[in-house]
Amino acid sequence: MKMKRFASVFFILALVLSLVAVPLAAPAEEGDSAPVMEVAAKAALLVDGDTGEVLYAKNEHDELYPASITKVMTALLVLEAVDSGKLSMDEQITVTATALEGLADDGSSANIKEGETMSVENLLYCMLVVSANEACNILGERVSGSVDAFVERMNQRAEELGCANTHFVNATGLHDPKHYTSAWDIYLITKEAMGHPDFMTICNTAQITVPATNLSEARVLHTTNYLLSNWRAIGYTYSAARGIKTGSTSDAGYCLVSSAVEGSRSLISVVLGAERVSLTDGKTQTQSFSETKRLFEWGFNNFSRKTILTQADMIQEVPVSLSKDVNYVVAHPASDVEALLPNSLEPESLKRRVTLYQDTVEAPVEKGDVLGEVTLSYEDRDYATVKLLAYDSIEASRLLVLQKNVKDFFSKTIVKVILVILLLLVLLLAGWKLTVGRRRYRYGRKVGRGRNYRGRRR
Known part of the structure; x- marks a missing residue:
């Protein structure tokens, strides 16, 4: 009796455990998507550089302040002017007073002075490596005749590239409530600029010495991009990173558009509106760099290119x-x-x-x-x-083609109409002949009798 009870209890326990085991094992079988990713920023985007496939997106169409990421568009227009022959990389430009107007005293600068002469190439290095605001206006004035005309062209080019949430007020990225863009639009602009080899060469430069000019000794430039160099801050460098442009203001937060290459794969990321936070160890972390690095690692580690057909x-x-x-x-x-x-x-x-x-x-x-x-x-x-x-x-x-052609011919509306008309004409003709024939027969008999009439006898 005890054995029967023991067997019953054992059977019930085994049944319960088997029922419980199924749902516990189910999550292990689920795995058709990448691990969940959350980026600490107002907006973020991760795109495959070769195919344009979006791997991650957060508020990618929201209108946000780009700060100095604006300079990607500025560089694009300058390089397009070089390609068209309007100017050359080694052309020397003398800085005018108007090019230095309206710049913030505490903005990013390479301390380029009025009357100083510098090549287009070195101005681009100043603009993209240390984010020099004055370099933007100097180049914009040379390309379009005035900074205002250059900014107008920036907006036209953005529209041509399909940027639906972008409006530029200046060539530098200095804050203005009407100066905004989106993570997606920044990707479109950056992808276009990356088609120019000089752009990536300059953006991926960690350090460069700009030769002395008529008003300055040689300048040693160190990139503002912590992913490329630890000269300004340590703990952020990422060996796969390739450029591209930083940006930060109190209104925009910390922003970064970057690319990375690992083997045959490439990724492009955009992070807007990140913060600088204090860590538990007392150190600070600029999250535009740390979150971009996390995005790249997540993209490379959790996705792979596969042949699907x-x-x-x-x-x-x-x-x-x-x-x-x-x-x-x-x-x-x-x-x-x-x-x-x-x-x-x-x-x-x-x-x-x-x-x-x-x-x-x-x-x-x-x-x-x-x-x-x-x-x-x-x-x-x-x-x-x-x-x-x-x-x-x-x-x-x-034979089948001939049959089809005949069938198609007689199925045409115009042919059907003509056939109906012909049929009606035949019927009318037949009716006319029948009517006229009867009349001729009837009148013919009357005429015959009249011809044989010999008169009345008296």
């Missing part, structure tokens, strides 16, 4: 008409497709959504004809869309 994949059989040999053609991807996926998400888990341009295609079909497209997605995110091509060529049957 190959040209050899047979996606779908597409019905074919007007062929006597086959009734379908196989559709395959136009190219191999790669996508940046969370490490735990395998390509086999992606859902394929096929869109055919025609439910049935007509022969002849040539190999490589575009039949539709396929989109690969997971949950609510589309990872790639690629065209679908015909795998083989298919000949058409002449």
Whole structure:
């Protein structure tokens, strides 16, 4: 009896443990997305540098103050002027008094003076390495004739790049309530500027000596970007970092747009409105740098590029008409497709959504004809869309084509109208002949009797 009770209790305990074990194990099976990331800033963005895939976004379209990140747009316009031949990197510019007007006394500066002569290239180094405000106005005045005209061009260029939440008031980033942009717009501007090799060379410079000028001894410039150098602060350097531009004011907070390269992969990040906080050990931390570093590490460690489709994949059989040999053609991807996926998400888990341009295609079909497209997605995110091509060529049957052409010809509205009109004419003609024939027959008999009438006998 005791053994039976013991067995019953053991069975119940085993059943309870088995029920409890299932939900405990479930979280381990969930892993199709990257670990949750939260950035301590007003806005943040992390984008794959090669494909433009967004890995992380927080308030990326909010209008915020960019501070000296504004200088990325300033540099872009200068480099575009160089590319167009309007000026050259080694051109010497003499500083005017108007170029130095309106600058804050406590703003970032390389102490460039009125009447000093410096090359375009060295002015760019002053602007992008130590964030010299006067260099922005000097170059802007040279490019557009005046600083105001240059700022107008900045806004025009922002609109051309698709920046929907940007308005510039100056070329430096000095605070103004009407001077704002967004993390996404900064990405668009920076991505465009990165297409100029000189831009990345200058932005990625940790230290440089600018040669002496007519009014100054040689200047040694140290970058304001803590990710590139520990000259200004220690504990932030990141070996994968490549540039780009810092910015900070009391209203904007601490801002940074940067890029990083690890192996064959590259990332672009934007952090706006971060803070400088005190740590428990008494040290301070400028979070625009620490959060950018965390973003890069998160992006590199939790995502990898995977092949999600190959040209050899047979996606779908597409019905074919007007062929006597086959009734379908196989559709395959136009190219191999790669996508940046969370490490735990395998390509086999992606859902394929096929869109055919025609439910049935007509022969002849040539190999490589575009039949539709396929989109690969997971949950609510589309990872790639690629065209679908015909795998083989298919000949058409002449007889079937002829039958179709005849059928199509007689199915045209104009042809149907003409046929109806012809039919009506035939019916009218038949009716007319029938009516006229009867009349002729009737009157013919009367005329005959009149011709044989011989008169009345008396």
